[in-house]
Amino acid sequence: MSAEIEVRSLEKIFKMGDQVVRALDGVDLIIPAHSFTVIMGPSGSGKSTLLYLVGGLDKPTKGEVLVNGKPVDFTNDINLALYRRKTVGFIFQSFNLVSTMTALENVSFPMWFAGTSRAKRRQRATSLLEQVGLANRAKHKPTELSGGQQQRVAFARAMVNDPPLILADEPTGNLDTTSGQRIMRMLHEYYQQGKTVVVVSHDERMKQFATHVIYLLDGKIVTEQEFQNASSFALLDDEMEEGEQP
Ligand SMILES: Nc1ncnc2c1ncn2[C@@H]1O[C@H](COP(=O)(O)OP(=O)(O)OP(=O)(O)O)[C@@H](O)[C@H]1O
């Protein structure tokens, strides 16, 4: 099973006192089923916000998200929870593992909500930990694992209910090259199984796996050309800050 995502006129406005932040400023987007989409953009451009809305983890100020043609019901928390459980596997920018649980328990956790039997939960979680190369770390808690290992546990947890859609927010951020490449390969394999994968990444190497690349600037989707132009200005600013001439 795979999922086609359509985003229509999506807006997310955060109000904090007098300050208004247009985190997403009217985004229209189609992410085809069985695709590997990479979302790029500078810090604060709205990447995580977009991923959260598509994943039903937050509600838009305006606009719609449709999955296989059906609108996500943001008005009903139970429907929203069901959508997350059935459709979405989320890998967070910070790994968000439960610190008091072992690796095996962390991976098993979402299956408990899905009503899977204890024996099945254990079997599936063990097999996923094997797949990510952590069979010998099943009893370790997050603080007893390296960053790359924690990220692999988070990956196994996101896949445990076999969701048609995987959303990953900077899954290779803060990882060394080898761990980063392993995560990219695993995401690509998931795509090859026919799933829909959406990854927020600053990592240019992620593009080699992409079927689609989306660029965000100030809460809006822009073309690659507009993005490159803006990036070269940013680079110029950085250099000037270090006292160089433009
Ligand atoms: N809960 C919130 N309350 C208020 N403002 C927020 C909130 N979450 C995000 N923002 C603001 O919305 C904008 C977009 O944030 P977002 O987290 O989507 O950026 P991002 O592209 O993921 O950045 P990064 O690459 O640093 O993770 C930012 O200006 C941010 O300060």
Ligand SMILES: [Mg+2]
């Ligand atoms: Mg972010």
